[in-house]
Amino acid sequence: ALTWENLKTSGVSLRALKHSSAAVGDNIYVFGGILDGIVRDDLLMFNTVSMTWTPIKTSGHLPPARCNHTFAVVSEQIYLFGGCSADDSFYKEVHVLSTAKMKWKVPLYMGIPPAPRHGHTAFIIHSHVRVCVWGGREGKGGREDREDERRMGGCMMGDGSSLDPLIWPLSIIPADTLIFAPTKIPNIKYELSESPFPIRMEAFHHVQSTDHRDFTTARNEALNMIHKAFAMLDEGFQKLDCEKSKLGQAAVALQYEREAYNTHHQKQQQELQEMLERHKVQNEAWLRARAEENDRERKELCKLREEVLLEQERLKEEQKNIQKRSEHLLSIMQQFKGM
Secondary structure (H helix, E strand, O other), rough: OOOOOOOOEOOOOOEEOOEEEEEOOOOEEEEEEEEEOOOOOOOOEEEEOOOEEEEOOOOOOOOOOEEEEEEEEOOOEEEEEOOOOOOOOOOOOOOEOOOOEEEOOEEEEEEOOOOOEEEOEEEOOOOOEEEEEEOEEOOOOOOOHHHHHHHOOOEEEOOOOOOOOOEEEEEEEEOOEEEEEEEEOOOOOOOOOOOOOOHHHHHHHHOOOOOOOOOHHHHHHHHHHHHHHHHHHHHHHHHHHHHHHHHHHHHHHHEEEEEHHHHHHHHHHHHHHHHHHHHHHHHHHHHHHHHHHHHHHOOOOOOHHHHHHHHHHHHHHHHHHHHHHHHHHHHHHHHHHHH
């Protein structure tokens, strides 16, 4: 039997209304909603093992605050679509959260995306790994989709592997690019039991008036959107060509500047080399002059030394002669004293 149980949890508990949630592994991720009249943009994670709520800090292209949006899980990625902002504007961008990196991104897409909406539903077709978006409202007055708008509003997002290759050749689809494609609604009616709530007559008359609907308006709107898409592509290619031209001009200017710098650098190097050569020649000449002068002074000192040595020898000879004469005179004086 199915039984409800009130669990005891810990951490920062969830209080916001009109949020969206998705389960990945043992964790449940909850984003956005309304709390005390304020639209939120925080992300909470509830771990079903530890029964703990944890605020999650993410990076990348963060989605704005919103409510009444949808989550859809593909592998470890959560796809966010639609929703309503605080100023009652509605979103049609797709944000993807990688639960492995906790990083948001806005993927590229091809095709015609559904109109901005809130209060819709989204689910996964696992056999083709496609996200289906269905229904919802387009205004804060609560006007529900008409039958032709609902047919246009239903769409699928995927990588193009299950789409018609004649319309969407896989060779022209860049990596990580979403493909929007309108869904085919089967013409099947189901017998429903009487609703316990009163039926709005204006809605009933409106459904009756669409029995013989004309798809010309939807086709024209689709063609208009296609023309706008191609016009945006043409404008983008023109901007790309303009940027490419500017980049080419900048590259040429940079090449000229580089050549001028190289020429100036080579000139400076040549002048520096010539200056070094001049200083080298001057220094060598000065060193040779000093060496010659030192040689002359050394020769003169050697000559003076020889003269001093000769003078010393002469003085020694004279001293010996004087000593001999002194001895001779002393001997003569002694002879006189003896007489």
